[in-house]
Amino acid sequence: MPHPVPVLPEGVDPAWLPSAAFRPLGSRRTLIRGSGPLVETVHGEVAEACARFGGRVDRDAAPEPYDLVLELTGDDSSEAFGYERVDGRTTVTATGQRGLLYGFFHVVRLGEEAFGGDCQRVLHEPALGLRMVNHWDNVAVHPVMGQVERGYAGGSLFWADGRARGEFERVRAYGRLLAACGVNAVSVNNVNVHETEARLLTDRIGEVADIAGAFRPYGIRTHLSVTFAAPIVLDGLETADPLDERVREWWAGATARVYEAIPDFGGFVVKADSEGQPGPFAYGRTHADGANMLAAALEPHGGTVHWRAFVYDHRQDWRDRTTDRARAAYDHFLPLDGAFAANAVLQVKHGPMDFQVREPVSPLISAMSHSTLAVELQATQEYTGQQRHVCWLGPMWSEVLRFAADQEGPAFEELVAVSNVGDDPFWTGHPLAQANLYTFGRLAWQPDADPVVILDEWIGLTFGAGPAAGLHAVLDGSWRTYEKYTAPLGVGFMVQPGHHYGxxxxxxxxxxxxTYHFADRDGIGVDRSVASGTGYAGQYAKPWAEIYESPDTCPDELLLFFHHVPYGHVLKSGKTVIQHIYDTHFEGVAEVEEAARVWESLAGLVTPARHQRVTELFVEQLRCAREWRDQINSYFLRKSGVPDERGRVIY
Amino acid sequence: MPHPVPVLPEGVDPAWLPSAAFRPLGSRRTLIRGSGPLVETVHGEVAEACARFGGRVDRDAAPEPYDLVLELTGDDSSEAFGYERVDGRTTVTATGQRGLLYGFFHVVRLGEEAFGGDCQRVLHEPALGLRMVNHWDNVAVHPVMGQVERGYAGGSLFWADGRARGEFERVRAYGRLLAACGVNAVSVNNVNVHETEARLLTDRIGEVADIAGAFRPYGIRTHLSVTFAAPIVLDGLETADPLDERVREWWAGATARVYEAIPDFGGFVVKADSEGQPGPFAYGRTHADGANMLAAALEPHGGTVHWRAFVYDHRQDWRDRTTDRARAAYDHFLPLDGAFAANAVLQVKHGPMDFQVREPVSPLISAMSHSTLAVELQATQEYTGQQRHVCWLGPMWSEVLRFAADQEGPAFEELVAVSNVGDDPFWTGHPLAQANLYTFGRLAWQPDADPVVILDEWIGLTFGAGPAAGLHAVLDGSWRTYEKYTAPLGVGFMVQPGHHYGxxxxxxxxxxxxTYHFADRDGIGVDRSVASGTGYAGQYAKPWAEIYESPDTCPDELLLFFHHVPYGHVLKSGKTVIQHIYDTHFEGVAEVEEAARVWESLAGLVTPARHQRVTELFVEQLRCAREWRDQINSYFLRKSGVPDERGRVIY
Incomplete structure (x- = not known):
């Protein structure tokens, strides 16, 4: 029986899967071969498209010619698919059901192009085996962080005020969007696991199973964030020591019960010994001890533990200039390289700090050559405008992924994004923030893809051809624009404490x-050189250790991350640091003004709901960008005393 | 029937009315003459003391000699009392019941001194007719401000989580403490009147009446904060226009019903057109129109409206240096001088900003010579350590009250303090913060009193003679100590936004x-001169307008409030501004360290509960004072580049 396509609730945006995207396929004849639940999903998709656009879909070949054949040729776990177009017929073949599903969405993405000309067989397969979205959704509303920690898209799709929402049609629709861009795993709760959330592991696992059931038809496995202290918190054990046999047995039992409820459960996500969360340090154990204990519990069932490497001292004394948070992940984890079990994945934030608009790539990623790594990106725009500002992160992520690769491919095995999705009608609050989620999925499939191609693909699917040029103009440079009007030259932070906006x-x-910038009347920046600073630059392999070590070779955009320099220091661009600050801040605001004008011009070309929402958000983005410009410029004029060369107004 | 003395709940601190304070009186023979409810209160007090210490109290004179005669000779509303000691007999006479009550507490305060030597008759009467405490207590817990706005002493004595607490014995005990220092009025809810609190005026007035009943035996009248929008909020009127006849009728009716419930009701307190509260501006009316409308409703019943003058633009653009919040109260209200009804009291904060550790006295106070004024002080230590730091405010308040007076007496008629009291066992969180409430009451009675005498009076009553010298040392200079380690030279603020701590x-x-300091690499301060600044200095009468106008004559402690000067500017002390900043911040911390040592030495001389609480709080005060020292010094070293003359560690 074909699996029906989820119906979007009234008023919810179709995102990158509007009906129009299915017209080329839906108006033709398709043959589907093979069996299995995901084949039924594909059948349901094609049937829905054909019902709308007059095409036809068969499961047993009739003698007539087909425009498209989707054929499952085996039943393995492969996600790859072959694609060819010969003699007017397009054929997708796969040895695994997920491969067939991805092949189907490939055809959708190609649109009319899938049915014109010829194309030799190409094997498409994901470069990374796990492409996961982490939801920082709380079950109970947290008094400070709310329903979704760092969430800017309304409430949670899964939880509301302590309970499961039970709106599985919406969850299915979400899974469909994720599958269409290649995501194959979701964790459904915040890595900060509070009291209520802890119970999802045991007596509330049924609620997780319901969500897993909604995701399953789109090839998505469900993961769960757990607290390392679970044996204590949930069952009154005296210890959570990972080498204590009772603790190991407790986890083995709890995990077995999880698999009884969810046979294809993905595994656990753990934030341990980080920002107040419990972990193995309390028992004098290493993070490998902790991760491996959970890996052992998951191993018989085929599950994986994702162990976050975001460990640092968040109670540092600002007076102490020798401690460097940027060093922390590398210092903590490099000695453990090779000590992690095969199904223990170390999940590393892409930068050494915390999702700033510009950071160097974490040196840990390339250094952990004997461990399985997941690189963590942040789709939710905590530090990049909180989905009130247009900030398409594709180029930043692409730079990160290319840096962390060599000719043999990526130095990591998996890619994870912190979700930017909530129960907002546009899914992501800002309608244009959908592009970040889509880009993440596509880059996780192919990390060396050109992000601009992905952007245009998203625009075409979501908006069609009419407003494409305008949307491209609004989005393509938006990350660099955001960088221009916020903290300069890689120095980071400079945000309002707590909520991190403005x-x-x-x-x-x-x-x-x-998180310091050390600005004084003479200069600014953090000396992280080996010669005179914290030594962080020395955590990189050559040539980067040498490049970053000297202000003469360090790239401009990271200069203040690695060096403390005078305001008069001349950048490679030929400008002084102080003039660069002034210029970029004026430019950044001017670019937002221009983007708002372009958006305004698209009024008749996008739906009124989308146009209105984005127009409203541009008002706030402009207000906030001007506030950034004026505060940053005033601060540095007051501190440096150096006037703007061009005599513009600085308050 | 004598009114029984309230019994303190288990564990609640007796503050300045411990049993020991009643020994001199309780061990002697007292005759009480006169009748009335407050006479019964006095009788109950004396009877309780005699029961404890073996004395005797009569209402009809026996032939035997009395040590003390307390005699009511009339039944007017006077609060004055005569005191004399002749031929071994102490006599207190009063023409009003409150006078007798205050005369009784005068005898308590004098202790043994009341029964030794001779003393000619002295008439004691309060310089100010209304001595009020304002509680910023919310009925419902506010999501940001909590149960008590800017409260640092636990919950409210009156309200808990939306309901009346109903703990009237504690309220009575509180009223007794207030009467013993001369306070005669209390407002029972926050001037920011939210939805729940608005209803106290109408259907929940019975809860206010219960509180008024608990306060009444100690001569305290109860007041209520109301919202100007009450006719709209509570009864669905379309307008709250003070000149609209329906609105006037609504208030007249609502007020009449209040007096049915509380015949001696004191009146309304109103914060209008301030920080988001509604007010007459919305209808194009003046604040006099608004206040007079409420005054008219209260007048037939003998009530008063307290109309707060805290009106300014809290959505100012920091870029705009011409707008000066300090000017706001004067600019708004001076044109209305003479326009307020006789029972409309303008309640003016003592400084032009907001209860900073150092501000000039509001020029409005001396300027409004045709209006009835209440000066508002803040006993709750919002900006002065939040009852975690020892900061006895007596000297500050005394300076304010002396400034706002001439040879004919104060330029104001009433004194109000925002309460520092909650349901904490020590009443004020920090046990030593009780001194602020006591000092307020005594200064309200006699604004030109020496605050140090009041401090020693409080210490003697509360702690007895043993630890008196140590307590004096800890408290006497504590305000100047706090000033030293926080924002320098009158510049103000520099606190964490929102909660205002640290x-x-x-x-x-x-x-x-x-609220700005305008520090740049060259200098700091706000130019409020007439010649080159915002003109605020010109709001003062001579000689102060001239004294403040020039940095040469402006007192050091207010220099940065009135002038922007270079860091090298030489103060009258002979130090540069920057060296003053460094020196005071090192000194301030050293003084806290010394105070903590003195406190430690009092271990055997104060109750263990008090000693432990204060010891714990000193740990926090020291931590926080060091944080102030280091942040302020680092900030100004980085900005000015001027090294400390004495080469101390600045981070």
């Missing part, structure tokens, strides 16, 4: 969080 | 609140 140059300067 | 030099620098 400027506060000294907001984190005298805090315990390890 | 340092953040730029925390309010780019905000809409009108």
């Amino acid at each position: 400027p506060s140059v000294d907001g984190y300067e005298y805090s315990p969080w390890g | 340092p953040s030099v730029d925390g309010y620098e780019y905000s809409p609140w009108g």
